[in-house]
Amino acid sequence: MRKDSTGISTMVGMAIIIAIFFTTLIPLYLYMSSLYSLLSNETNSRMIRDVDRETEDLKLFVEGKSGINQENPSISVILKNTSPLLIRVERIWMMNVETGSPVGDAPCIDRVLDVPPGWNVTIQVNACVQGFTGRAQFIAVTERGRLFGSEPIDLLRGRIISGLFPYTLTVSVINMKRGSEYTIDILPLGDADIHPRSITYKATASNENISLSFGATAGTFLVYLSESGVLVSTSRLLAPPTNPVAVTLPDYWNAIFILSRSPIQPVTIDLEISAPTRVLEGQSFQFQIILSLPAQADEDVRVNHDRIIQAIRISGDYEQNTLQCLPIAETLTPGSTSIALSCSLTAAELQGNRNSGSITITVNQLQNCGTGVNSGQPYPSDQDSTTIDVRRQKGR
Amino acid sequence: MERDVPPHTNPRCGPRGKRGDTVILGEILLFAGVVTLGLALWGLSLGYVTSHSTKLTEDYDRFVSRQRGFLIVEAVSLQSNVVWVSNPGLNDAAIISCTIYPKTTPSPGIRYNVRGVIVEASSYRPTALIGCERFPGPPPYTVEVWYISAHLYNPQDPARNSMYALVARYEKG
Numbered sequence: 001m002r003k004d005s006t007g008i009s010t011m012v013g014m015a016i017i018i019a020i021f022f023t024t025l026i027p028l029y030l031y032m033s034s035l036y037s038l039l040s041n042e043t044n045s046r047m048i049r050d051v052d053r054e055t056e057d058l059k060l061f062v063e064g065k066s067g068i069n070q071e072n073p074s075i076s077v078i079l080k081n082t083s084p085l086l087i088r089v090e091r092i093w094m095m096n097v098e099t100g101s102p103v104g105d106a107p108c109i110d111r112v113l114d115v116p117p118g119w120n121v122t123i124q125v126n127a128c129v130q131g132f133t134g135r136a137q138f139i140a141v142t143e144r145g146r147l148f149g150s151e152p153i154d155l156l157r158g159r160i161i162s163g164l165f166p167y168t169l170t171v172s173v174i175n176m177k178r179g180s181e182y183t184i185d186i187l188p189l190g191d192a193d194i195h196p197r198s199i200t201y202k203a204t205a206s207n208e209n210i211s212l213s214f215g216a217t218a219g220t221f222l223v224y225l226s227e228s229g230v231l232v233s234t235s236r237l238l239a240p241p242t243n244p245v246a247v248t249l250p251d252y253w254n255a256i257f258i259l260s261r262s263p264i265q266p267v268t269i270d271l272e273i274s275a276p277t278r279v280l281e282g283q284s285f286q287f288q289i290i291l292s293l294p295a296q297a298d299e300d301v302r303v304n305h306d307r308i309i310q311a312i313r314i315s316g317d318y319e320q321n322t323l324q325c326l327p328i329a330e331t332l333t334p335g336s337t338s339i340a341l342s343c344s345l346t347a348a349e350l351q352g353n354r355n356s357g358s359i360t361i362t363v364n365q366l367q368n369c370g371t372g373v374n375s376g377q378p379y380p381s382d383q384d385s386t387t388i389d390v391r392r393q394k395g396r
Numbered sequence: 397m398e399r400d401v402p403p404h405t406n407p408r409c410g411p412r413g414k415r416g417d418t419v420i421l422g423e424i425l426l427f428a429g430v431v432t433l434g435l436a437l438w439g440l441s442l443g444y445v446t447s448h449s450t451k452l453t454e455d456y457d458r459f460v461s462r463q464r465g466f467l468i469v470e471a472v473s474l475q476s477n478v479v480w481v482s483n484p485g486l487n488d489a490a491i492i493s494c495t496i497y498p499k500t501t502p503s504p505g506i507r508y509n510v511r512g513v514i515v516e517a518s519s520y521r522p523t524a525l526i527g528c529e530r531f532p533g534p535p536p537y538t539v540e541v542w543y544i545s546a547h548l549y550n551p552q553d554p555a556r557n558s559m560y561a562l563v564a565r566y567e568k569g
Contacts, residue, residue: 009427016434024441031449035456046463090482090520093471100535100568101473102480112520143518145468145484 053144057083058115060138060150063122064160074159075129077138077150078122081115088143089113094128097135097152103128108138130158156195165195165215169247170254171223172211175261176203178298184212185224187244192219206298207261207374220248223255236260264298269332269369269381271308273361274339278389281317281357284346285388288328288339289363291370291381295335301370301379302331303340308381311364314345317357317390322346332370347390357390458560461487461545467515469566470522472496472539477530479539480522481564483515490514490549492557493542494525498533499567506542506558514546539566 061078081087092109093102108128115121129136138150154161171184183200194216201210222244225232232243238258247255275287289308293301305327314323323345329338350357362385369381466485472478477496483489491513493506507529515523525541541564548560 009423009430012427013430013434016431016438020434020438020441023438024445028445028449032452035452039456039459042460042463049466091470091522095471099475101475102471105473105476105478107522110521139471141468141470141482141522143484145466145482147468147470 049144052085053146055083055085056087056142056144056146057081058087058089058140058142058146058148060140060148062138062150062153062160064153075126075155076122076124077140078120079113079115079140080120081117084117086117087115089115089140090143091141092123092125093139093141094125094132095137095139096132097137103132103136112143126158129155132158159193161195165193165217167216167218167249168253169194169214169216169221169223169249170211171214172209172254172256173201173225173259174209174257175259176201176206176208176210177227177259178203178206178208180228182210183224183226183229185226186214187222187224188216189220189222191217192221192249193217194221205374206264216249218249220246222246225257227259232257232259264372264375264377266372266375266377266379267294267297269293269301269379271363271366271369271381271384273363273384273386275361275386275388278391279347279359280391280393281347281350282393284322284344286342286344287361287386287388289325289341289343290337291329291332291340292337293332293334293370293379297334297379299375300331300333300373302373303327303329303338303370304366304368305341307366307368308341308363311366312343313362313364314359315362316359316387317348317350318359319346319348331373347388350390350392355392359388359390361386361388458548461548461560462562465489465543465545465562467541467543467562467564469539469541469564472537472566472568474530474537474568477526477528479525479528479541479566481515481525481541482522483517485517488514488517488546489543490546490557491525491541491543492549492554492561493540494528495531495540496528496537496568497531497540499536499538501531501533503538503540504529504531506561508554512549512551515543535568537568539568540564541566 059080059082061080062075063078064075077092079089090112091107094108095101096103108125109123113121113123125138132155134155135152136155137152140148142148173182176182181200181202183198185198186194188194194214196214199212224244234241234243236259237243238260239256245255270292272290273287274290276285279285291303309325312323323343325341325343327340328342329340332338345359347359363383365383366381368378370379371377372379464486467481467483467489469479469481471480474496479494491510493508494510495504495507497504509529510525510527513523513525542561543564544557544560544562550556
């Protein structure tokens with residue numbers, strides 16, 4: 001009896017130990033094994049996803065047609081899958097490179113595109129680039145979370161600038177009036193396009209000429225010329241007979257507006273002598289001849305130094321043949337004052353008991369003090385005269 | 397002739413019977429002790445294993461969540477400080493912070509300025525994060541979005557959220 005009871009306790013104890021073993025340790029081991037297995041699977045699948053993500057390679061090319069028909073798509077993005085995996089593109093953004101923001105704050109394309117390995121897929125993106133001007137870049141977002149970008153492109157009103165304007169229209173304006181503003185406005189007709197469509201230029205000299213070039217497509221354009229905001233009348237035009245003038249590219253490449261030449265009226269140059277008021281006998285002194293060209297002058301004037309020197313008349317107490325003049329300013333601009341000549345002269349010794357004398361310097365009126373740079377016309381000058389007192393030196 | 401023997405003095409069953417009772421009692425006590433100790437040990441083992449398994453499960457869950465989480469910043473508007481994100485990962489993500497700061501300055505870290513915005517996993521639509529904090533300074537900028545798996549997100553426990561947070565960065569010229 002005793003032997004049997006002890007055996008039961010031992011058996012129960014063993015049974016409990018076995019139960020503990022099978023209900024805790026074994027499940028724990030199995031659970032940990034399954035967790036480890038799950039973790040390994042997750043790590044592996046993450047690694048596989050990362051490898052797939054890194055393997056993705058998508059190239060974006062932007063293609064624009066130089067066609068100008070608004071109804072047909074002109075810009076498309078080509079997606080080229082150069083990886084061995086199928087790439088699912090979920091979105092395409094169009095980014096404004098200058099501001100760093102998506103154009104329209106929304107994706108350009110918001111539908112899924114599958115690009116099989118080695119394939120090209122072309123999608124039209126006209127809707128999202130419509131009217132956009134600036135530098136843009138397309139970014140494709142793949143299902144695996146990669147971003148692929150295109151090279152930045154320049155767009156003008158929703159079209160690619162490169163190749164958009166294959167022709168050049170040149171507009172020339174001849175004989176502009178100094179100080180006036182000239183505006184060239186170009187109106188494309190039909191499907192034609194041109195850039196820029198308006199340019200304003202201010203003439204800085206009389207009868208100035210300019211030639212401006214505009215990028216354009218084939219087509220017909222009306223070219224308008226305005227002077228200081230007013231359309232130039234045909235009476236003021238030597239050519240063409242109308243304003244605006246119609247130009248059709250590529251048959252004609254330029255438009256030339258020849259304005260009637262503005263007559264240049266010479267103005268009188270103001271001449272002044274700048275000299276000391278008194279000098280000592282026997283002393284050498286300097287005086288200058290100063291020229292002022294009025295602001296009303298239409299052109300620059302070249303100074304005729306020889307004529308001015310020839311017009312100098314000197315009388316009084318001075319030594320003969322001591323006058324020497326050096327040219328300074330070569331050209332006068334409207335509204336400017338310049339020293340034209342710097343001269344030197346020697347006062348004579350006072351004879352007898354005279355304590356004082358005088359020298360009078362006169363520059364006569366000239367008909368050709370200067371010559372107009374553009375017109376070649378002579379510019380007259382007025383007369384000027386000054387008297388210098390000559391004093392006896394002390395101790396003599 | 398048979399002698400009358402009192403029952404308690406019966407040599408056949410008197411002293412021998414008492415010894416048997418003690419032995420039985422001892423055996424019962426031993427049995428009860430073994431069972432009690434065994435059950436207690438069993439209970440302790442089960443409790444330890446259960447708690448250990450629970451903790452292990454949580455740890456593995458967090459680890460797996462990190463493996464499954466993946467958020468990308470697709471686009472940024474520097475005018476309106478809006479950041480578009482998408483979630484190609486396998487778990488829904490809860491956004492807890494979004495900052496835009498100059499690349500030359502150190503990261504401001506987790507700011508808890510965008511709380512509880514859920515970005516669904518494998519969503520085909522981007523989510524716009526409004527209210528991203530912009531720090532002054534010259535470009536280029538770094539966009540930093542902190543997120544955690546949505547099932548781990550606890551709005552009452554920001555410190556714990558940040559313990560398990562992941563970050564997505566985007567550089568902006």
